[in-house]
Amino acid sequence: MADEVEYDVFGAACPSRPVLEDVTGRWGSLALGALADGPMRFNELRRRVEGVSQKMLAQSLQALERDGLVIREVQSTFPLKVEYSLTPTGEVLAAKLLDLIGYLTSSMPGILDAQHHYDQSRAEA
Amino acid sequence: MADEVEYDVFGAACPSRPVLEDVTGRWGSLALGALADGPMRFNELRRRVEGVSQKMLAQSLQALERDGLVIREVQSTFPLKVEYSLTPTGEVLAAKLLDLIGYLTSSMPGILDAQHHYDQSRAEA
DNA sequence: CGGAATCCCTCCTGATACTG
DNA sequence: CAGTATCAGGAGGGATTCCG
Numbered sequence: 388m389a390d391e392v393e394y395d396v397f398g399a400a401c402p403s404r405p406v407l408e409d410v411t412g413r414w415g416s417l418a419l420g421a422l423a424d425g426p427m428r429f430n431e432l433r434r435r436v437e438g439v440s441q442k443m444l445a446q447s448l449q450a451l452e453r454d455g456l457v458i459r460e461v462q463s464t465f466p467l468k469v470e471y472s473l474t475p476t477g478e479v480l481a482a483k484l485l486d487l488i489g490y491l492t493s494s495m496p497g498i499l500d501a502q503h504h505y506d507q508s509r510a511e512a
Numbered sequence: 513m514a515d516e517v518e519y520d521v522f523g524a525a526c527p528s529r530p531v532l533e534d535v536t537g538r539w540g541s542l543a544l545g546a547l548a549d550g551p552m553r554f555n556e557l558r559r560r561v562e563g564v565s566q567k568m569l570a571q572s573l574q575a576l577e578r579d580g581l582v583i584r585e586v587q588s589t590f591p592l593k594v595e596y597s598l599t600p601t602g603e604v605l606a607a608k609l610l611d612l613i614g615y616l617t618s619s620m621p622g623i624l625d626a627q628h629h630y631d632q633s634r635a636e637a
Numbered sequence: 638c639g640g641a642a643t644c645c646c647t648c649c650t651g652a653t654a655c656t657g
Numbered sequence: 658c659a660g661t662a663t664c665a666g667g668a669g670g671g672a673t674t675c676c677g
Binding site: 538565567568571588590592 | 669670671672677
């Protein structure tokens with residue numbers, strides 16, 4: 388009960404910053420969101436998160452695993468089988484992320500309209 | 513009522529992807545979160561979001577403005593005064609973002625611990 | 638004050654190929 | 658299948674300078 392609001396993401400050197408980037412980053416956010424549907428294998432994730440390369444997916448998953456948000460379980464059979472799943476903390480973050488994403492996609496019509504107007508008025512200049 | 517779940521962020525070419533990056537990106541997310549406290553001027557934001565350069569802040573704000581999430585109001589006095597504020601959609605997204613960030617910072621103790629263990633076991637290899 | 642423009646460099650990113 | 662290694666490119670991002 389000593390540590391109240393100890394971590395401020397607005398602070399330059401706050402350790403929460405890199406974690407936030409792992410969670411909200413380009414591929415990290417999508418990987419986290421995809422895993423909310425349940426455990427998944429590597430190539431399964433790769434197919435779900437369209438456009439991601441093996442390299443970036445592996446890299447993002449490692450970051451999330453290091454942050455204690457994702458669990459990686461290896462079965463040393465042949466062919467190799469690796470399953471990724473969410474930790475309790477990871478599940479909560481994924482849910483909040485999907486909530487945000489859901490609202491964003493539902494707002495897309497208005498957003499596309501705004502973009503159109505913005506580009507329009509800039510084209511005149 | 514025709515368009516149900518039309519925008520899927522997991523799709524490679526979905527127009528929601530770049531918007532998600534604007535919102536959750538390194539500086540965009542912090543700018544959005546900062547503006548949830550109320551309208552702010554440029555250098556005010558610059559101080560709040562520690563570590564951001566003028567260039568990146570201006571760039572992030574422009575992206576958010578283009579997406580219709582942030583409003584930019586100029587007063588052509590001297591010295592120049594520019595105020596940034598959130599649109600209704602921007603406010604909702606900012607709230608969801610702060611919710612996520614709040615949970616993340618509150619989870620930092622456990623996360624730092626996980627990172628420590630991860631690094632530890634990798635050092636042995 | 639609030640940017641835009643320029644320079645410059647890092648590191649992110651994506652093919653390709655190879656390993657367990 | 659699930660990665661790692663390597664390499665080349667292109668964007669991301671900082672410092673500085675200049676304009677309204």
